[in-house]
Amino acid sequence: MDSAILSLLGAFILSILGLFAFIWSLRKGLLVENPAGAGVIFGRGEIGRIDDPALAEGARGELQQAASAAHGAPEGADSAEVHERIEADRSSAFPVFMFVAFACLWLLVGSAAGLVSSIKLHAPDWLVSEPWLTFGRLRAVHTNAVFYGWASNACLAVILWLLPRLLRTRLVGAGWAMLGGTFLNAGVASGLGAIAAGWSDGMEFLEIPWQIDVFIFAGFALVILPALFTLVNRKVEHLYVSVWYCVAALLWIAVLFLVGNLPGVHFGVQQATTNWWFGHNVLGLWFTPVSVGAIYYFLPKVLGRPVVSYNLSLLGFWTLAFFYPQVGGHHLIGGPVPGWLTTLSIVQSVMMVIPVVAFSINQGGTLWGRMHLAVHSPTLRFMMYGGLMYFASSVEGSIEALRSVNQVAHFTHFTVAHAHLGAYAFVSMVLFGAIYFMMPRVLAWEWPYPRLITLHFWLAAIGGLVYVIPLSIGGWLQGLAMLDASRPFIESVTLTLPWLQWRSVGGAMLTLGHLVFVGHFFAMALRFGPERTGAALFWLPRGELSHGK
Amino acid sequence: MENEIKLTAGAVASLGIATAALVVLPYVQVRDIAPPAGLKPYTEQQARGRQLYVSNGCVYCHSQQPRDRNFGPDFERGWGRASVPADYVYDRPHLLGTMRTGPDLFNIGARQPSEDWHLGHLYQPRAYVEESNMPAYPFLFVQKDAAEDGDRVVALPPAYAPPGKVVVATREALDLVRYLQSLVHTYPVVPAADRP
Numbered sequence: 001m002d003s004a005i006l007s008l009l010g011a012f013i014l015s016i017l018g019l020f021a022f023i024w025s026l027r028k029g030l031l032v033e034n035p036a037g038a039g040v041i042f043g044r045g046e047i048g049r050i051d052d053p054a055l056a057e058g059a060r061g062e063l064q065q066a067a068s069a070a071h072g073a074p075e076g077a078d079s080a081e082v083h084e085r086i087e088a089d090r091s092s093a094f095p096v097f098m099f100v101a102f103a104c105l106w107l108l109v110g111s112a113a114g115l116v117s118s119i120k121l122h123a124p125d126w127l128v129s130e131p132w133l134t135f136g137r138l139r140a141v142h143t144n145a146v147f148y149g150w151a152s153n154a155c156l157a158v159i160l161w162l163l164p165r166l167l168r169t170r171l172v173g174a175g176w177a178m179l180g181g182t183f184l185n186a187g188v189a190s191g192l193g194a195i196a197a198g199w200s201d202g203m204e205f206l207e208i209p210w211q212i213d214v215f216i217f218a219g220f221a222l223v224i225l226p227a228l229f230t231l232v233n234r235k236v237e238h239l240y241v242s243v244w245y246c247v248a249a250l251l252w253i254a255v256l257f258l259v260g261n262l263p264g265v266h267f268g269v270q271q272a273t274t275n276w277w278f279g280h281n282v283l284g285l286w287f288t289p290v291s292v293g294a295i296y297y298f299l300p301k302v303l304g305r306p307v308v309s310y311n312l313s314l315l316g317f318w319t320l321a322f323f324y325p326q327v328g329g330h331h332l333i334g335g336p337v338p339g340w341l342t343t344l345s346i347v348q349s350v351m352m353v354i355p356v357v358a359f360s361i362n363q364g365g366t367l368w369g370r371m372h373l374a375v376h377s378p379t380l381r382f383m384m385y386g387g388l389m390y391f392a393s394s395v396e397g398s399i400e401a402l403r404s405v406n407q408v409a410h411f412t413h414f415t416v417a418h419a420h421l422g423a424y425a426f427v428s429m430v431l432f433g434a435i436y437f438m439m440p441r442v443l444a445w446e447w448p449y450p451r452l453i454t455l456h457f458w459l460a461a462i463g464g465l466v467y468v469i470p471l472s473i474g475g476w477l478q479g480l481a482m483l484d485a486s487r488p489f490i491e492s493v494t495l496t497l498p499w500l501q502w503r504s505v506g507g508a509m510l511t512l513g514h515l516v517f518v519g520h521f522f523a524m525a526l527r528f529g530p531e532r533t534g535a536a537l538f539w540l541p542r543g544e545l546s547h548g549k
Numbered sequence: 550m551e552n553e554i555k556l557t558a559g560a561v562a563s564l565g566i567a568t569a570a571l572v573v574l575p576y577v578q579v580r581d582i583a584p585p586a587g588l589k590p591y592t593e594q595q596a597r598g599r600q601l602y603v604s605n606g607c608v609y610c611h612s613q614q615p616r617d618r619n620f621g622p623d624f625e626r627g628w629g630r631a632s633v634p635a636d637y638v639y640d641r642p643h644l645l646g647t648m649r650t651g652p653d654l655f656n657i658g659a660r661q662p663s664e665d666w667h668l669g670h671l672y673q674p675r676a677y678v679e680e681s682n683m684p685a686y687p688f689l690f691v692q693k694d695a696a697e698d699g700d701r702v703v704a705l706p707p708a709y710a711p712p713g714k715v716v717v718a719t720r721e722a723l724d725l726v727r728y729l730q731s732l733v734h735t736y737p738v739v740p741a742a743d744r745p
Binding site: 120121122124125128129130131134135136137139140198199200201202203204231232237238239243244247248251252255256259265266267268269270271272273274275276277281285318321322325326328329331332334335336337338341344345407410411412413415416482483484485489490492493494497 | 557560561564574603605684688
């Protein structure tokens with residue numbers, strides 16, 4: 001049977017199945033909107049109440065006024081439910097603090113390694129005398145530090161903080177989660193040391209030697225168990241969509257990490273497909289779902305308004321769960337891998353438009369008429385920026401997977417720019433926003449210098465664009481030059497140099513932003529700075545007035 | 550949505566489908582591929598050199614997968630014929646790469662067989678390719694006042710040789726060069742039949 005008949009048959013079967021799914025969803029009433037589900041993150045009478053712990057008391061009042069002026073004042077929350085939330089927050093405070101603190105630490109390590117690597121690409125004779133400072137090692141230190149150190153720790157913090165809140169119960173087994181954090185971070189530290197010393201498994205995003213991966217896997221497993229026990233012991237009937245994203249992401253990263261790192265199984269071309277199945281899924285099935293889940297919680301929470309279409313968010317979840325895991329093969333288009341595999345990945349890459357559009361419609365609809373509140377709320381700014389960049393990076397990714405576009409963009413810095421659009425401008429920005437929201441609740445202390453949050457936002461937002469836009473242009477020109485047989489290869493190198501310098505400028509801005517952020521975080525943790533009252537003081541439980549409302 | 554069993558089962562099933570497609574099926578498909586007659590396993594020295602290629606992250610700038618002629622001018626650039634799965638049977642870890650900040654190296658041993666060229670180029674790439682942005686690897690070499698017995702002295706263009714010293718290659722440098730020289734995939738292969 002030739003491939004044309006096969007694909008026609010495949011399309012026919014798929015459409016029949018789709019039709020049945022549609023009929024089934026009509027019968028089950030899945031197409032009727034479900035505002036109760038969307039409102040589950042609010043206590044009774046709480047809708048309309050803004051919430052942004054990153055704000056000082058006065059600014060919070062302004063935000064509430066602006067929101068009430070547009071949409072009417074809230075009724076006032078049920079104090080029993082607010083109290084439940086305080087209990088939930090208290091149970092997760094220690095592990096969350098631990099994961100955020102480690103995330104901050106690795107963020108600095110990762111930024112330094114990334115910035116030095118970036119400069120090395122246009123200053124190749126800089127810092128060449130030590131093996132651990134060579135580009136090929138520092139680059140891997142950067143990617144692993146930001147992936148497993150920064151983003152993974154921050155994702156775990158978000159998950160552990162959100163689950164008890166959303167399930168209205170205490171975190172079960174916080175101690176186990178902290179033990180997991182110890183394993184994970186010991187693994188990251190020794191993994192980075194191993195890479196710098198030249199001990200590497202040699203595959204992108206899987207460099208950490210498998211002997212050390214054992215610890216990292218144990219770390220993930222020890223966080224999954226408390227999360228699942230908390231899920232089983234929940235006090236709510238309805239699982240909010242963020243719970244879906246967080247729990248699924250935890251399971252996914254464990255399976256991915258285990259299969260990707262199995263020693264002695266993978267080899268040759270098959271290892272390459274596994275490598276990119278893993279490499280893309282770390283972003284698609286770990287960072288993305290946690291970040292999307294975070295937006296689905298924090299955005300409505302700050303606005304005091306449930307998401308407009310709860311069904312769309314579930315459609316987004318299941319389409320992401322089905323399409324995203326299969327896209328990794330687009331990293332091997334034109335390579336020596338079976339043709340059906342890259343074709344499958346291209347198709348699923350394009351299908352990713354569905355969850356992304358579902359998410360963006362929802363985000364836009366929820367924000368509709370309340371966009372101006374971003375003036376007041378830093379969390380909201382980070383979340384809006386991140387959500388917008390999710391749309392941008394995913395659509396770019398879908399287009400980039402098309403054969404004709406990939407032909408140019410493959411093997412160039414364009415891919416690196418795209419990775420930063422996703423992992424930084426989307427994921428990291430959302431994680432920053434989440435941390436700004438969570439920490440006052442976790443530490444029962446306000447952010448000491450609110451202006452630093454604004455400074456960090458602008459450094460990250462502008463620095464990210466200064467990084468991504470020039471590098472994308474440079475990468476594209478590089479790809480065009482490489483495809484032109486009449487131009488010598490070295491031309492594709494020299495023409496990128498000015499763009500690489502811009503990348504270093506952008507990277508320096510991001511690093512500066514991280515110094516501001518991490519410095520601010522430790523100032524807060526060490527109780528520096530002006531002391532204000534009225535924060536999320538949950539070690540003085542009578543401070544309910546300001547907590548969680 | 551109230552059921553955590555549906556959630557976990559659905560999540561694991563969706564990843565399972567993808568794992569079958571991207572991990573298991575390729576495994577089944579290439580498991581029994583025989584190495585081409587022209588491809589030799591790595592010698593011990595080449596394998597040591599390959600390990601250096603891995604630990605110093607050469608793969609982040611150099612691919613090892615020339616593409617088909619209808620997909621890019623790789624062949625015209627002298628990088629060789631399009632590679633096939635059988636070319637990689639001895640490769641653990643794979644080093645296909647996803648970046649071409651520098652050229653593809655799948656046939657660098659055929660393009661640049663000279664040991665002198667490789668050693669000098671590793672010591673200072675700009676001595677040979679003026680506009681290159683490849684890092685220099687001085688830590689793979691030692692500088693001495695005079696060569697001793699058995700030393701492999703690197704022949705450098707005079708402008709790049711340290712004044713009054715000789716540059717001697719370490720064993721690592723020689724291993725790495727041996728690996729690079731082994732990258733010759735010019736033997737004929739039967740093209741994979743079902744590639745669209």
